[in-house]
Amino acid sequence: MCVLCGKDFVAQVHWTDRHVEDRARASGPGTDPVEYQRDRRRDRIHRAALTNEVLRHYGLKLEDWNGSKYLLRDRKGRSELVQDLGSLWPVAARLAGRMPDPLDPALQESLTSAGEW
């Protein structure tokens, strides 16, 4: 963190990011930082891809942004940065105009049919 981006200081690691943080701690001095960075980036891209399977139903798209945040876009060109999955869903609800809910039958329908073809 630098003084300029201090307002984005992340005091709380979201629980879904915890294994990444744990790995960073475990990979102390002497380990290959490049490998860790590569793993981490792969994780983030994988997460964005999986999340997009769900977000598609709401007309939204998520992508990794510089390996530090995620960029969430809608089809009208609006976009917002989010830190993690914890802060993603409230923003997604605002952009989509409805609350993304895994219990929503319409979402389940769209996920099941997407899996079929």
Next chain:
Amino acid sequence: MIPVTVVTGFLGSGKTTLLSRVLIDPSMKNTAVLVNEFGEVGLDHHLLRRVDERTVLIGSGCVCCTTREDLAGALLEILGMDERADIPTLDRVVIETTGLADPAPILYTIFTDPVLQHHFFVDLVVSTVDAVNGNLHLDRNPESLKQVAAADKIVVTKTDIAEPDSVMSLISRLDAINPSAPFIESAFGEVDVEDLIRRDGTAARAVARTDAWRAGERHEMGETHSVSVTFDGAINWTAFGIWLSMLLNARGEDVLRVKGFLDVGEPGPVVLNGVQHIIHPPEHLQNWPDEDRRSRIVFITRGIRSEDLVESLEAFGGLLGARPLPLVAEHSLSFP
């Protein structure tokens, strides 16, 4: 990291009596105790602090995502004393809540405070339920229900003055609300301290009582439902994180509890433990604690039908990489 044990339970359910017995034990010598009120049962302990409940609701927060400033302050003070070596090295902190308290904000405070999260972890939530009045409390007080749902262990107190039948009926009701928590019966506040405090003991005890435990039946207690689920293979942890974070954002206040082991295709399971919106930092274990290598999760919900949860997991099956199977009686499993 210093373990924090939260003792909760409805008014008059015997929290202080239990604590006063437990704290005499020599193994509890270096334990600091935080209580909300000095009750009639005097607690005699050299590291006793009283905290006044001061709750700070953070912006757009629900009730469970509130910070207990009083608690943060008291824990920081204890931490300071410990680090300056003003007191003998601290083994544990016990927090006794008021009878009406929702335990979730206590967990939230410890997990989110920028300092506390690096020095303390919640190892156990113990709920006391009074064998005489427990049924009445559960009928009338939603707080009582939340305390049972949040428990890792349940101590049924006053079994000495309750009818054996009513103790049995209370236990089967508690079991239906929270199938993941083992029971400890306690008369006159007597309890095996080792049994109560031991963290890794929970799985073993749950196995021991599986005969009496109707695993996987969908239990419906009024508005509260609980369901145990396993999967037909290893699941994708990232996808599960997406599903659960989405569920908690949409329905967090109705998900009273999520607890279990998840097989994520690594040598050991991920230990998942959540109370409402608040998820303990998931632990990736090196090894499975027992022979059984299947995922097992319990969901305790309010107003969400078990079928709906299972259907949702089914729809996410493509992303998760495995299909959910609600557990039935022959698959008794133990929970962390």
